[in-house]
Amino acid sequence: MYPINVVLNKKLNGLHYYNRIILPFKAHILKVIVSSNIITDFSPKSKKIFIREKEEFTSVYFLDYKDLNDALSKFDAIKMVVVEKGKDVFDFNNHIKISLYLEPGHKVKIEECDQDIILLE
Amino acid sequence: MNKNSIILATFVLLITFFICDDVFAGNYDIAIEDTVTNAQDIELAGKGDSLIDYLMVIPFAILLLMIATGPIFYPHFWENHYPKVAVGIGSAVAIYYLAVLNDHHSLLDSLAEYLSFIALLGSLFVASGGILLRVDKKATPLVNVLFLLFGAVMANVIGTTGASMLLIRPFIIMNKDRIRAYHIIFFIFLVSNIGGALTPIGDPPLFLGFLRGVPFFWVIENVWFIWILPIIIILVIFYIFDYTNKSGGSLKGDKEYSGMIKFEGYRNVFYLCIIIIAVFLDPAVISWVPSLHPLPIGIREIIMFSVMIISYKRADQSILRLNEFDFEPIKEVAYLFIGLFIAMIPALQVIASQAQIHADKLNAGVFYWATGSLSGFLDNAPTYLNFLSAALGKEGLDINNTADVRHFVSIDVIYLRAISVAAVFFGAMTYIGNGPNFMVKSICERAGIKMPSFFTYIVKYSVPILIPVFILVWAIYFR
Numbered sequence: 243m244y245p246i247n248v249v250l251n252k253k254l255n256g257l258h259y260y261n262r263i264i265l266p267f268k269a270h271i272l273k274v275i276v277s278s279n280i281i282t283d284f285s286p287k288s289k290k291i292f293i294r295e296k297e298e299f300t301s302v303y304f305l306d307y308k309d310l311n312d313a314l315s316k317f318d319a320i321k322m323v324v325v326e327k328g329k330d331v332f333d334f335n336n337h338i339k340i341s342l343y344l345e346p347g348h349k350v351k352i353e354e355c356d357q358d359i360i361l362l363e
Numbered sequence: 364m365n366k367n368s369i370i371l372a373t374f375v376l377l378i379t380f381f382i383c384d385d386v387f388a389g390n391y392d393i394a395i396e397d398t399v400t401n402a403q404d405i406e407l408a409g410k411g412d413s414l415i416d417y418l419m420v421i422p423f424a425i426l427l428l429m430i431a432t433g434p435i436f437y438p439h440f441w442e443n444h445y446p447k448v449a450v451g452i453g454s455a456v457a458i459y460y461l462a463v464l465n466d467h468h469s470l471l472d473s474l475a476e477y478l479s480f481i482a483l484l485g486s487l488f489v490a491s492g493g494i495l496l497r498v499d500k501k502a503t504p505l506v507n508v509l510f511l512l513f514g515a516v517m518a519n520v521i522g523t524t525g526a527s528m529l530l531i532r533p534f535i536i537m538n539k540d541r542i543r544a545y546h547i548i549f550f551i552f553l554v555s556n557i558g559g560a561l562t563p564i565g566d567p568p569l570f571l572g573f574l575r576g577v578p579f580f581w582v583i584e585n586v587w588f589i590w591i592l593p594i595i596i597i598l599v600i601f602y603i604f605d606y607t608n609k610s611g612g613s614l615k616g617d618k619e620y621s622g623m624i625k626f627e628g629y630r631n632v633f634y635l636c637i638i639i640i641a642v643f644l645d646p647a648v649i650s651w652v653p654s655l656h657p658l659p660i661g662i663r664e665i666i667m668f669s670v671m672i673i674s675y676k677r678a679d680q681s682i683l684r685l686n687e688f689d690f691e692p693i694k695e696v697a698y699l700f701i702g703l704f705i706a707m708i709p710a711l712q713v714i715a716s717q718a719q720i721h722a723d724k725l726n727a728g729v730f731y732w733a734t735g736s737l738s739g740f741l742d743n744a745p746t747y748l749n750f751l752s753a754a755l756g757k758e759g760l761d762i763n764n765t766a767d768v769r770h771f772v773s774i775d776v777i778y779l780r781a782i783s784v785a786a787v788f789f790g791a792m793t794y795i796g797n798g799p800n801f802m803v804k805s806i807c808e809r810a811g812i813k814m815p816s817f818f819t820y821i822v823k824y825s826v827p828i829l830i831p832v833f834i835l836v837w838a839i840y841f842r
Contacts, residue, residue, distance in 0.1 A: 277691060278808035279442075289439070306439060317680075318689040321811070356685060360535050360810035362542060 243268060243298050246326050246338055249352055256342065256350035261307045263342060263350055265300045269324035270331050273363060276304055276320045277313045310344060319343050319353075321361045337363065419459055419709035426452045426706050427740060430699060430795055431817040445695075449702030456706045469708050475659035476744060477704040480567055482660075482667035484524050484798045485693050486638045489671045491521075491528035492688040493678030494628035494635075501620045502537040504605035508598050510534060511549060515558025515594055519583075521635055523559035523566055527799040528806075530554060532686065535810055541610045544815055547807050548824045549601040553594065555799040556791035560590050560784055564642055566797070568738075568747030568786040572779075574647050575751070576768030582783060585776055589784050589840055593832045600828055628682050634674040641666040647765065692805040696798050703742060703795070711745050718753030727781045727841040730754060735785035735833065739792030739825075747786035754778040781841050788833060792825045793817065 244254060246267045257264040274281040274291060281290045292303040307313050314320065319341035329336040339355040355361050429448055433441030441448075460466045500506060510530070518526040531550060538546055559565025561583045563573035569582055644663045646654040655661050678688075714737065718725065725733075734750045752762040758775060760767035772779060790797035794804055794817055804814050815823060 273811065275809060275811050277689075278805050280808060280811055280813060306442065315689040315691070317683045318687055318691075318809075359685060359687060360532060360539065362535070362539055362811040 246324060246340075250338075250340070250354050254352065255345075256352055257348050258310060258344050258350050259348060260309045261304045263302050263304075263310070263320070265302065265342075265350075265352070266298075268295055268300055268327045270327065271302075271322060271324050272331070272337065273323040274302075274320065275322075275361065276307075276310070277318070279306060314344055316343075319359070321355065321359070323361065323363055334363075417709075417713060419456060420713060422452045422456050423703070423706035423710050426702050427795070435816045435818070446698040449698045451702075453702040453705035456708060460708065469712070470705065471657070471659055473704045473708055473745075476571075477701060478660050478664050480700065480704075480742070480744065480798070481697055482664040482671075483522070483567065483570075483638070483642070484696060486667040486671040486674075487522055487525040487635070488528055488693045488802065489678075490631050490634040490638060490674045491525050492686050493631035493674055493682055494529060494626070495682045495685055496529060496533045497623070497625040497627075498533040498537050499621045499623045499625075500537055502541065504602050507534075507538065507546070507605055508602050510537070511553045511598060511601065512594070514550070514554035518554055518558035519561040519565045521639065522564050523555050523797060524799045524802070525635060525638075526558070527551075527555045527803050531803050531806055535807065535812070541608055542812060543608060543610070544812065545601075545604050545824070547803060547812060547814065548820065549597065549604070551800050551803055552597055552791045552824075552829065553601075555803055556797050557590070557593055557597070557788050560586055560787040564639060566787045566790070567742075567744040569783060570642065571744050571748055572751060572783065574645055575748070575762060576647075576765035577772055577779070578769070581772055581779075585780055586784055589780065589836060592836055592839070593788060596832050596835070597828065628679060631674055631678060634670050637670050638667055641670070687809060689809075692802040695805060696801050699795070699801070700742070700798070704745075707741050707745070710741060711749050714746070715749040715752060718750060719756050722753060722757045725753065725757065727777045728837060730778050731781040731785045731837055731841045734782045735789035735792075738786045738789040739796045743786040743790045743797065747782055750782045750786075751779065754782060777841070784836070788829075788836070791829060793821060 244252075244267055246269060248254070249267050254266050256266055271284055271293060272282075279290060281288070284291060284293055286292075288305075290304070290306055292305060294301045294303075304310060310320070322340050322342065324338050324340060325331045325336050326338070339359075339361045341353050341355050341359055341361075343351040343353070345351050426449065429441070429445075433445060433448075457470055460470050510533075514526050514530045514534075517530070520526075521529070527550075531547075531554075534546070534550055535542060556566075560569070563569045563577075563579055563582060565582075569577075572582075573579055641663050643649060644652050644666065645661060646652050652662055655665075714733075718733075730750055730753075734746055737746045748762065751768075754775065755762050755767060755771050757778075758771060760771050762768060790800070794800045807814055814820075
């Protein structure tokens with residue numbers, strides 16, 4: 243498990259299997275956009291997303307999809323607004339916008355959103 | 364190619380095969396005689412002969428209802444199954460026309476119009492997706508007003524689809540610290556719809572009128588003063604909305620703006636030019652352009668589909684990535700509109716027959732409201748043609764005769780004005796009123812902007828803002 247900044251700087255990748263992505267960090271997830279779905283309900287009752295944190299990684303299940311590959315093009319990313327665990331979630335300077343691109347071989351490329359990628363909080 | 368794409372392609376191919384079957388068999392003339400044409404429908408309906416089954420309007424109503432209610436009440440089902448629903452409902456109507464009415468021609472006409480529609484929209488969508496416009500400028504109400512005005516004018520040069528795709532991202536980025544749904548709604552009103560009322564490139568109905576014989580510059584010469592009124596009023600209303608929006612200011616503190624406007628993807632500008640030139644490549648406009656009749660596709664559509672493929676294959680990958688290019692918005696339009704184009708055939712035939720029956724009672728105001736109210740929910744291109752046909756019918760002229768259309772344009776300007784502006788303006792009334800509306804909505808949702816539902820859009824924005832403006836246009840110009 244790494245801090246998000248380390249993951250971004252070292253360009254560490256995540257993994258994806260069907261509707262599940264595995265991220266090598268723990269974070270407070272504030273907003274997720276996948277395709278045209280805007281997800282802000284991360285409660286256990288959410289019908290769109292289920293998040294499970296393990297000691298070594300975070301699993302995110304997208305319940306609306308059988309396979310994320312069917313929903314996303316190669317230029318399309320899952321976008322997230324996240325805050326490092328332990329940091330002040332109310333300080334907007336701690337909010338990090340990341341893009342997750344699905345790549346062959348079950349890899350997920352994790353990047354900080356480019357200024358031209360639009361992700362509104 | 365995924366499963367849904369195969370369903371759509373198979374459906375289009377099957378329809379083409381069935382409706383062209385007589386033609387390929389060399390029985391085209393017989394097919395024409397045996398078939399109930401749209402014009403014959405109208406004539407017979409006028410004599411009280413009921414060939415049109417009014418009940419067949421129900422599938423269209425169901426599809427409209429599902430488009431309106433699906434994303435709200437059963438989003439999971441709708442997101443996963445809307446392609447099957449649209450194609451299924453379209454198939455039911457197609458089977459009825461083929462098996463019961465033996466009417467190949469209505470389907471062939473609709474299919475040809477659909478392919479023209481999707482070729483233009485798709486090619487503009489893909490070509491403009493390879494262009495990146497960076498605007499590093501602080502959005503103020505005045506800057507936004509100027510931006511929307513620029514978009515409205517541009518819609519006449521590269522079409523409402525091209526202008527919407529090109530400008531929606533810079534508009535969101537400029538306003539990212541203070542954006543609200545109304546920003547996008549006004550963008551849809553002005554850039555995706557009303558703005559494009561000045562040239563045949565602007566919006567598909569005007570393009571169809573141009574193909575039927577309305578001179579290219581007739582629209583701008585006869586409509587510009589009507590166009591200005593809603594543009595100014597809606598911009599003023601937008602300014603008031605935007606002025607009272609005090610949510611400005613970056614969440615991460617004040618940002619320095621360079622005022623820079625940067626443009627990338629010049630190659631795709633060249634592709635956009637090819638698409639715009641291709642608009643004119645029609646046998647009805649240029650005599651040496653070969654007709655591919657009886658195929659429901661022409662040289663123009665082949666060029667547009669080719670440009671779509673080439674511009675995607677040769678586009679700068681980094682620009683596509685920054686634009687988060689995805690075929691989903693155009694796929695959504697393609698699926699929903701194949702169902703709508705086929706399912707609305709009976710509805711349009713009912714309109715056409717009623718318009719012919721009541722031709723004597725039709726005045727400019729009736730043409731304006733009837734064309735407009737239907738264009739908000741049906742596709743505005745065939746609606747425009749049917750009311751143009753009815754207007755020509757009042758003078759004993761035929762819409763299929765270019766000389767008749769040119770003669771009509773010279774004697775009866777007000778009807779064509781009413782039909783032209785209503786078909787374009789009222790497309791802004793709903794998400795399904797015009798192709799780009801859906802695309803803009805989809806792009807905004809991908810950016811994280813919560814867009815109003817189908818009904819909220821109508822109740823909260825269209826009715827209170829657009830209807831008073833449209834009433835004013837009617838009171839001044841068409842009453």
